[in-house]
Amino acid sequence: MTLRDTTLAITDLPLFAMLRTRMNWHQERQRLLAENVANADTPNFRPHDLAPLQMDRTQMQFASLTLERTEVGHIASSDGASGRFAMSRPGNYETRLTGNAVNIEDEMIKVAANQMDYQAATTLYTRSLGLIKAAIGKS
Amino acid sequence: MDFLKSIAIAASGLKAQAGRMRVIAENLANADSTAATPGAEPYRRKIVTFKSEVDRALEAQTVALGRIQTDPSDFRLRHEPGHPAADANGNVKYPNVNSLVEMTDLREAQRSYEANINIIGASRRMIQRTIEILKS
Numbered sequence: 001m002t003l004r005d006t007t008l009a010i011t012d013l014p015l016f017a018m019l020r021t022r023m024n025w026h027q028e029r030q031r032l033l034a035e036n037v038a039n040a041d042t043p044n045f046r047p048h049d050l051a052p053l054q055m056d057r058t059q060m061q062f063a064s065l066t067l068e069r070t071e072v073g074h075i076a077s078s079d080g081a082s083g084r085f086a087m088s089r090p091g092n093y094e095t096r097l098t099g100n101a102v103n104i105e106d107e108m109i110k111v112a113a114n115q116m117d118y119q120a121a122t123t124l125y126t127r128s129l130g131l132i133k134a135a136i137g138k139s
Numbered sequence: 140m141d142f143l144k145s146i147a148i149a150a151s152g153l154k155a156q157a158g159r160m161r162v163i164a165e166n167l168a169n170a171d172s173t174a175a176t177p178g179a180e181p182y183r184r185k186i187v188t189f190k191s192e193v194d195r196a197l198e199a200q201t202v203a204l205g206r207i208q209t210d211p212s213d214f215r216l217r218h219e220p221g222h223p224a225a226d227a228n229g230n231v232k233y234p235n236v237n238s239l240v241e242m243t244d245l246r247e248a249q250r251s252y253e254a255n256i257n258i259i260g261a262s263r264r265m266i267q268r269t270i271e272i273l274k275s
Contacts, residue, residue: 023269027141030265031199034145034258038152038202040251041159042189045200073193104254115261122268126275 010132018055019125025053026118028085033114037107044099049110051086142269144197145262151194151201152255158204159187159248163241170236174224181224182234184210210235 010016029050036047070087095101162185172182188205212235220229 024141026265027145030145030258030262031141031148034148034152034262035200037251037254037258038148038155039189039191039200040152040254041156041247042191042202045191104250108254108257111258111261115265118265119268122272126272129272129275 010129015128016125019121019128021055022053022121023118023125025050025085026114026121029114030111030118032087033107033111036102037104037111040100040102040104040107041098042100045102046100047102047107048087051088053085142262142266144199146259147194147197148199148201149255149258149262151203152258153252155189155202155204156248156252156255159189160245160252162187162207163245163248166234166236167238167241167245169234170238170241172234173222173231177224177226179224181214181232182236184212184234184236186210 011020032048032050036049039045166184169182174181186208188208189202190205191200192203193199194201214232214235216230217233218229219225219231222231225231
């Protein structure tokens with residue numbers, strides 16, 4: 001099979017696919033953190049967080065991740081774009097009288113970490129693109 | 140785009156906290172609003188409630204102000220015989236608003252508001268990072 005017969009998109013490269021998964025994960029996490037902060041004063045609200053992303057061999061072969069509905073109130077996602085990552089509920093050490101367990105400081109730290117990791121992923125993506133450009137002589 | 144969802148969720152938080160501040164301002168402004176006649180009740184303190192609602196379009200739990208309720212606690216009594224609202228004993232009912240409590244509540248609302256603004260800022264920077272991939 002010659003190169004002309006196969007079209008290999010940049011997004012098919014494992015590195016890019018992994019970075020894309022990573023970026024999706026951060027995007028999803030950002031949404032959950034926003035939810036936590038918005039509901040910081042809602043009675044009986046418990047914060048959510050995503051389970052850490054694990055890049056094992058099965059996922060690197062682009063098996064699509066399926067949605068996990070850990071609670072009745074969860075909405076099934078129509079496509080695989082959102083809600084693909086397992087949610088975890090960390091045991092919180094602060095629950096206020098209203099039954100709300102959101103700790104704003106904790107959430108702020110998570111948001112900052114999430115943002116920095118996302119930045120790292122996008123920078124890596126940019127660098128990888130640069131590498132490919134250099135390889136095809138269009139730097 | 141999911142980041143816009145994050146911003147929309149944070150915006151719902153901003154709106155709810157702003158509503159809370161509005162009610163607190165109302166309480167503080169009326170901290171001395173007595174009735175005009177002896178039998179009538181003075182201003183009664185209002186309390187906001189938050190409720191989490193599932194936004195179908197966003198597929199997320201946003202926050203909204205629930206029903207604004209009134210505080211059923213007793214009014215403050217002050218002895219002011221000359222006041223038009225004074226009863227037979229010369230006592231006037233003052234609103235059950237405690238400025239200290241309101242100020243504490245206001246600070247908390249402000250803190251939550253700022254946290255939501257932080258989320259918007261972080262999400263915006265993340266969007267910018269994504270756009271910068273295109274520029275490379």
